[in-house]
Amino acid sequence: MIEMTDVYKTYSNGVVAINGINVKIKAGEFVYVVGPSGAGKSTFIKMMYREESPTTGNIVVNGVSLPKIRNTKVPLFRRNIGVVFQDFKLLPTLTVYENVAFAMEVIEKTPDEIKKRVMEVLNLVGLKHKVRMLPTELSGGEQQRVSIARSIVNSPMVVIADEPTGNLDPETSWEIMNIFDEINKSGTTIVMATHNKDIVNNLKHRVIAIENGKIARDDLRGEYGYEA
């Protein structure tokens, strides 16, 4: 599903973000990526959806070798990846429904397909009753649920989340984690960078710890391992 071989990443300013990583993530896995700030977690995550490219090494996601893929093919590759961010990245002028539908419009789905599928995923995240509201009228947790709905609306094989509970209170964070768990149970691979010790230690999954651009730990049912 996701395979990194001898991956190194040095930014143009000389900062070494990833310093030799080899990792395999199988289809249907749920993986936490943990580590101190500046350890290279975000770069590690960004390389999976080809927002960043490695300086050397190979990354294969869904059978596509990312360093070799042509720029024009990147959009097609991304249609099989869902991405969720800490700051939600919703469009404030669009309603909940429109924000989710947007992800299907840009890949030219028909209006009928869009309507059916958007209502399905909004139901899954428990926001069917708020379709006409604007993001500014929602709580943080609800906004993150819209963002998750958008990430899964095109039925991706992998969902990549960069600190999705970073801006949420503990109770709301658990609501969001339960949604991710449901998505994972339906067969979708989930890779999540997080700082949330409570969640990592209680909702047990594989934990990859990154320190100084290298994998420090890789445990199948791991612990957070740092002071929160």
Add this chain to the structure above:
Amino acid sequence: MKLNTLKRHFRESGKSLVRNGWMTFASVSAVTVTLLLVGVFFVIMMNLNHIASNVENDVEIRVHIDPAATEEIQKTLGAKIKKIAKVDSIVYSPKEKELTNMIEGMGENGEAFKLFEQDNPLRDVLVVKTKTPQDVGQVSKKIETFEYVQSVKYGKEYVDNLFNVVNIARNIGVVLIIGLLFTAMFLISNTIKITIIARRKEIEIMRLVGATNNFIRWPFFLEGLWLGVLGSIIPIGLIGVFYSNLFKYVSPKINIPFFELLPLSPFIYQISAILILLGGLIGIWGSLMSVRKFLKV
């Protein structure tokens, strides 16, 4: 591209025009002023060309025949001129006709010349037309070498000066038009740039969910096109009203030889099409510049 997608691009480009109301207004105004000036220059240039071609078509060589030439010699001379490759036609005008033309051409003052009817000092003339006006000088020089030719005239200075003026006006016009078009293009490109910055988040999300580069570009192209086309409406209206009035009221009162404005139709439609086309092109070009630079797509 699917019809629904095309509809979406049209909708988005329209929304963006409204959302960035003031920038839209600024760009459309800039295009309006530019195209108005461009339109006026076009009107002037195309009419100058028209006048020049009127003159060109009227250019003829007048060969004054030596009075010593008999009728037979005149005929031979005519045949000899006709044989020159670049000569199109030749008409014989006897000196009596030349005098009548002169008297008529001078109007009231011509009366005084009637005295010459008794003893006509003019010469018989061969009026020669060349295949193209540019051949006049060369053909004249050749005719001058023939026997029994007293003089050859074709209004050299008059014609050359006119062509010079038209050429200079045309060059100045072209430089000004290109300069103005560039200014408008940069203004449009600036508006699109601001639109792109305002919609950066939307573009970022589009890319994340797998929108193709073309899908992202299209609404901006259309927005540029609208800015250009909207900017061409007022210039077309103003130039249309101005030119039709000029043609109706001013043109008939001007009594200068060869000075004749281009007829209203199809000229007015041609200039409208040119302005819409130019507006659309600078719009698309402006947006292309911004999209390429700021989207890196």
